Amino acid sequence: MSELPVPGSDPAGQPVSAIRTVACIGAGVIGGGWAAYFLARGLRVRAWDPAPDAGDRLRRTIDAAWPALTELGLADGADPAALELFPTAAEAVAGADFVQESAPEDLALKRALLAELAAAAGPGVVVASSTSGFPMSDMATEAADPGRLVVGHPFNPPYLIPLVEVVGGTATQAWATTRAAEFYRHIGKSVIEMDRELPGFIANRLQEAIWREALHMVAEGEATPEEIDRSITDGPGLRWPVHGPCLTFHLAGGEGGMAHMLDHFGPSLKAPWTRLDAPELTTALRDDMVAGAQVSAGGRPMAELVAERDRAVIAVRRAVEAARAAGGTGG
Known part of the structure; x- marks a missing residue:
């Protein structure tokens, strides 16, 4: 019988440079953007999405993002064709070294899906959620192994904007947040490793404050959307x-x-x-x-x-x- 990992230690036992395959669960705007970015960094992507046209949509997203990624600089071995789609989420995750979940913002859906992913992932594989607002403590309630679940919140589009906010839940083990943050940094992301949960995280809360004030001004006839946009861009x-x-x-x-x-x-x-x-x-x-x-x-x-x-x-x-x-x- 194998020994259980010491709390806070990394059961993967390998540097993040050993991560070569990423599972992208959910292939919408965010998931597709993540897939394009991972491919551009020379990684292989295993993808799953329940939509019937998910494969075609994902490939269109990657094709649209590739010129920008090429201009930013591709990693050795970067290949937009290094993509494989699977009929189930569990199959996609089974051969992955890291998992990026990007399902719709539905708490019940997130809970069930993250529980499934945590059960299917191999030892030492982190499962990161792209959620834009839910704390991991709220999403991990159904997982038998919540210790590997973290938030890896990108800013849209993930293939272009470098920011990723990383934070665990109350049941997340320290090794998982550390490994996720190190992996994102390794592939060129700008990482904020938060030391506590905060609904909406940091960037979204700041963005939302401006957005709310903008809506107030438009509703009260104080400014037009064009004036508001120009007040920021200029x-x-x-x-x-x-x-x-x-x-x-x-x-x-x-x-x-x-x-x-x-x-x-x-x-x-x-x-x-x-x-x-x-x-x-x-x-x-x-x-x-x-x-x-x-x-x-x-x-x-x-x-x-x-x-x-x-x-x-x-x-x-x-x-x-x-x-x-x-x-x-x-x-």
């Missing part, structure tokens, strides 16, 4: 590719950084600018924001950060303008 969106909102506000404080910005503009948090309640700007929150900005800055002086931001904004603007011009001329 405003803060140009800064965000290089500096996120926290580091952006750190720069807004000038030489005083985040501390000066919070001390100076803190009272405006209570101004009725949005329909979202502002948190109380306690000393602890202020100190956490200042310390976090310093970590993000990495010890670089303000002048260097400003120069980096300016170069990036100029590059982004030129790239977007060039893409629009090419599209307008049919190029």
Whole structure:
């Protein structure tokens, strides 16, 4: 009788570079995007989806994504034909080294499917869910082996946007979240390994806050959808590719950084600018924001950060303008 793995240890016993085959369960927009990305990284993909036309749809998705993936750079051995479809989810998972589930956002469906996948996966194989909002603790309730279940939440389209948020549930073993995060990093993803569950995770919650305010403004006749979109694409969106909102506000404080910005503009948090309640700007929150900005800055002086931001904004603007011009001329 084989020994059970020590809690927190990796029963796979192999580096993530040994992962060569991924099962993609669900071949819709997200699952298909994942499949294209895995193939571009030189991996083999075993796919399953219950839709009758799933195979044709998946191949169309991969074909559509391949030019962009080629431009970004393909891994050695990348082959869009390294794809095999299976009649059942269990069969697809049986020969995989890693599993990416991308079924519809239906909690009952997720629970039953993840239980099936966890039972079918081999020893040391992580089963990651692409869920956009459900905590794994809520999805893993029917699994006999929930220790290998993690959230691996991508941002759409997965073949193009690098972000993946990784977090386990209360029954997830530490080795599973660590292995999932290491695997995603190995194949070129930007990974946030969260230390606690949060419905909607990080990126979706921030995106949803802007979306809700946009809907309020349209509903009240305060702004049009076009004005809202332009306010981001020609405003803060140009800064965000290089500096996120926290580091952006750190720069807004000038030489005083985040501390000066919070001390100076803190009272405006209570101004009725949005329909979202502002948190109380306690000393602890202020100190956490200042310390976090310093970590993000990495010890670089303000002048260097400003120069980096300016170069990036100029590059982004030129790239977007060039893409629009090419599209307008049919190029």
